[in-house]
Amino acid sequence: MDGPEKMERWLVSVSLVLTVILGWVAWDASGQEWEGYQKAYFRLALSRAKSEAQREWVRAQPVEIRQLQPKERGTAERCMTCHLAVDNPMFRDAPEPFREHSSLLASHPAQRFGCVVCHGGEGRAVTTLEAHGQGSILAKPLLRGDYMQAACYNCHSEETLPSKATAAVVRGRQLVNRYLCLGCHQIHGQGGEEGPDLSHVGTNRSWLWLYAHLARPQAAVVGSTMPVFSLSRAEIKDITIYLMTLLDSRDRLRNSPLLARKRTKSLPPGEPGEETGKETANGSEDSAGEKFKYDGRTFFRGAGCSLCHSIGTKGGEVGPALTYIGRKRKTEELERLLRNPEEILPGGKMPELYLNEEQIKALATYLSTLQ
Amino acid sequence: MMEPPRQVVQAFFQKLQRLLDHVYCSIFRGSYPATLKQQLAVVVNNLVLHVHPTRVSRRSIRVTSTFGLGLICFYLFVIEWITGVYLMFYYEPSVGAAYGRIQDLDSVVTFGRVVRNLHRWAAEAMVVFVVLHLCRVFYTGAYKPPREFNWVLGVLLLLLTLALSFTGYLLPWDQLSFWAVTVGANIVGYAPVLGVKLRFLLLGGDTVGGEALLRFYTLHVIAIPTVAVVLINYHIWRVVQDGGLACPEHEEARSRDSLVLTFPLVVYKELLVFVWLMAGLLVVSLLFNAPLEEEANPLQPNNPAKAPWYFLGLQELVSYSAFWGGVIVPTALTLFLLALPYVDRRPDGVGVWFARERMGMIILGSLILAGVVITIVIGVYFRGPNWNFYWPWKGWPGPD
Numbered sequence: 001m002d003g004p005e006k007m008e009r010w011l012v013s014v015s016l017v018l019t020v021i022l023g024w025v026a027w028d029a030s031g032q033e034w035e036g037y038q039k040a041y042f043r044l045a046l047s048r049a050k051s052e053a054q055r056e057w058v059r060a061q062p063v064e065i066r067q068l069q070p071k072e073r074g075t076a077e078r079c080m081t082c083h084l085a086v087d088n089p090m091f092r093d094a095p096e097p098f099r100e101h102s103s104l105l106a107s108h109p110a111q112r113f114g115c116v117v118c119h120g121g122e123g124r125a126v127t128t129l130e131a132h133g134q135g136s137i138l139a140k141p142l143l144r145g146d147y148m149q150a151a152c153y154n155c156h157s158e159e160t161l162p163s164k165a166t167a168a169v170v171r172g173r174q175l176v177n178r179y180l181c182l183g184c185h186q187i188h189g190q191g192g193e194e195g196p197d198l199s200h201v202g203t204n205r206s207w208l209w210l211y212a213h214l215a216r217p218q219a220a221v222v223g224s225t226m227p228v229f230s231l232s233r234a235e236i237k238d239i240t241i242y243l244m245t246l247l248d249s250r251d252r253l254r255n256s257p258l259l260a261r262k263r264t265k266s267l268p269p270g271e272p273g274e275e276t277g278k279e280t281a282n283g284s285e286d287s288a289g290e291k292f293k294y295d296g297r298t299f300f301r302g303a304g305c306s307l308c309h310s311i312g313t314k315g316g317e318v319g320p321a322l323t324y325i326g327r328k329r330k331t332e333e334l335e336r337l338l339r340n341p342e343e344i345l346p347g348g349k350m351p352e353l354y355l356n357e358e359q360i361k362a363l364a365t366y367l368s369t370l371q
Numbered sequence: 372m373m374e375p376p377r378q379v380v381q382a383f384f385q386k387l388q389r390l391l392d393h394v395y396c397s398i399f400r401g402s403y404p405a406t407l408k409q410q411l412a413v414v415v416n417n418l419v420l421h422v423h424p425t426r427v428s429r430r431s432i433r434v435t436s437t438f439g440l441g442l443i444c445f446y447l448f449v450i451e452w453i454t455g456v457y458l459m460f461y462y463e464p465s466v467g468a469a470y471g472r473i474q475d476l477d478s479v480v481t482f483g484r485v486v487r488n489l490h491r492w493a494a495e496a497m498v499v500f501v502v503l504h505l506c507r508v509f510y511t512g513a514y515k516p517p518r519e520f521n522w523v524l525g526v527l528l529l530l531l532t533l534a535l536s537f538t539g540y541l542l543p544w545d546q547l548s549f550w551a552v553t554v555g556a557n558i559v560g561y562a563p564v565l566g567v568k569l570r571f572l573l574l575g576g577d578t579v580g581g582e583a584l585l586r587f588y589t590l591h592v593i594a595i596p597t598v599a600v601v602l603i604n605y606h607i608w609r610v611v612q613d614g615g616l617a618c619p620e621h622e623e624a625r626s627r628d629s630l631v632l633t634f635p636l637v638v639y640k641e642l643l644v645f646v647w648l649m650a651g652l653l654v655v656s657l658l659f660n661a662p663l664e665e666e667a668n669p670l671q672p673n674n675p676a677k678a679p680w681y682f683l684g685l686q687e688l689v690s691y692s693a694f695w696g697g698v699i700v701p702t703a704l705t706l707f708l709l710a711l712p713y714v715d716r717r718p719d720g721v722g723v724w725f726a727r728e729r730m731g732m733i734i735l736g737s738l739i740l741a742g743v744v745i746t747i748v749i750g751v752y753f754r755g756p757n758w759n760f761y762w763p764w765k766g767w768p769g770p771d
């Protein structure tokens with residue numbers, strides 16, 4: 001029979017196990033991804049500092065979460081926890097996430113508008129995967145490249161924007177007319193009632209979802225009666241960008257009285273969208289110090305790939321199944337494809353995903369293991 | 372003259388030992404209880420321990436007698452309480468803020484993610500363990516006289532556990548919780564005559580919205596826990612009042628001879644269960660995140676919209692017939708449980724697992740349990756978009 005002494009020994013040993021687990025909890029709470037970025041930033045800043053006063057300032061900076069409470073938005077945004085140098089001209093050529101923001105920041109002060117209104121993503125999150133909307137299919141992925149036109153259009157009227165900054169929105173709207181979308185769908189009270197009302201579709205859906213849905217509706221909505229239109233990659237992209245401008249009033253800054261007053265003022269010349277679209281694609285992130293390691297498998301599930309592609313029995317049916325993709329394509333080929341789909345699959349439906357080199361490498365490596 | 376260092380060290384440790392003894396005595400009034408009298412006094416004089424008898428039979432502390440299920444339920448409730456207070460520091464029950472607060476807990480609050488995971492998984496575990504505890508009491512016939520009323524208290528506590536879990540389900544205010552609670556509230560609405568009124572009372576409106584969130588929050592953090600605390604105390608106190616663990620008559624005399632002291636053995640065993648439970652829950656909470664979908668959007672129903680898993684059996688039945696599945700079956704089940712000890716009063720097979728004498732009742736109970744489990748499993752794993760049946764190993768028939 002168990003005596004108290006035996007129980008005592010059990011208690012002590014299981015308590016030791018519990019202590020180890022509590023240590024794991026503490027370890028889990030510390031050593032966050034953003035801490036690595038901040039430390040890397042301070043090292044970089046120290047090496048770039050020109051005077052002793054600047055060095056002094058850098059050394060005095062605490063490693064902490066930084067957040068904005070943009071006046072026009074009301075929710076906290078923590079993007080600058082990692083993007084620390086958005087307003088620092090010394091970092092004009094620095095690798096992401098430390099690069100200075102384009103000149104557009106001067107006319108769009110972050111204190112007032114925050115980051116999410118233009119760039120999308122999840123402002124509260126502090127891991128790359130979640131903040132950039134890659135944490136799950138349901139998240140809001142970052143707007144990049146031409147997709148940012150939807151964000152410009154969100155606040156500014158078409159007339160005040162340079163035509164280059166609305167080209168895709170305008171093309172998308174024309175396509176919506178050409179394909180008679182309003183025959184079934186309503187937009188702001190106009191159109192048929194066969195399909196769902198699209199007046200606020202940009203609030204309810206991410207661009208990845210819209211893209212996948214336009215490519216093949218049945219893959220995104222079970223039993224959808226929407227016909228499969230034979231759209232080119234460029235057409236799908238333009239329509240998606242236009243649909244992204246259809247927002248619920250709570251997401252639309254255009255109604256803000258503060259902004260309405262200033263709206264007539266034209267923007268400084270520039271190419272909204274260009275800057276942020278390309279900057280992560282140059283592979284310069286490697287120098288950012290302690291890095292988050294992308295696991296290709298998790299990334300595949302999270303980044304929205306499985307919206308269109310299936311592995312085994314899981315995933316969408318828009319694109320080809322990737323269960324044995326490793327037999328068909330080599331790693332380098334997959335990397336080229338992920339970097340620029342048009343090069344490998346001209347005229348196909350695969351969208352340009354604006355991944356950075358590290359993400360491309362992780363994904364390609366994972367995909368090449370699928371044999 | 373320098374003393375030899377060895378003596379200095381020894382003197383230091385002796386002083387330290389005296390200090391620790393002093394602290395111990397100031398808390399526990401007296402030195403470590405070594406004699407029989409002292410060990411009895413520990414249980415009687417301690418606020419927490421005096422709910423135990425001073426001696427228990429060896430039989431009742433054997434693992435296979437109870438598997439510690441009731442104790443685990445109690446611990447889970449305590450863990451829910453403590454983690455819940457931590458979450459309350461950060462939570463705000465309003466439509467605009469709730470989801471963001473949960474995101475903050477998961478991303479920037481120190482230990483926020485692990486505490487939220489603990490709260491979630493301990494809650495799910497509590498539903499499971501309360502049901503297992505009920506099964507143990509049923510299969511050992513421990514609800515028979517004189518323990519009828521404690522069984523009734525236990526059934527009420529099961530209902531409170533489900534209510535706590537259900538009200539907590541809404542609080543993250545994401546798509547999952549919003550549509551689960553919408554479905555759950557609609558099941559309430561199927562009740563005849565009062566159904567719609569009841570749903571209005573529960574939600575503070577006709578649909579799930581800000582009023583419902585505030586109402587669920589208040590129920591979840593103060594109203595239901597208060598009732599639960601009172602009933603749990605009563606339930607545990609009644610265990611001893613009703614004569615301790617159920618024991619068959621022929622063994623009673625023998626078990627009275629083989630008593631062990633509550634302190635230290637039983638107290639140690641109970642502590643051991645807690646440490647194991649806490650270790651297990653922490654590992655699960657570190658490895659698996661509590662679900663959080665996108666923010667609740669009343670215009671964008673999930674397909675399928677599923678109730679919390681423990682109500683999916685009901686939802687499955689509701690998909691055949693709203694009246695039978697939503698009203699008759701849950702009412703009949705509750706009444707069956709409440710009335711069971713007053714209907715089945717024969718004293719055979721008390722305290723024995725699956726006693727041959729009460730095989731009829733055991734088969735009936737097992738059939739009901741199997742029905743509940745099978746409908747839940749179908750609801751969780753075999754129902755796809757539009758509540759269509761599918762084989763889970765052939766893959767989810769829709770996107771996501």
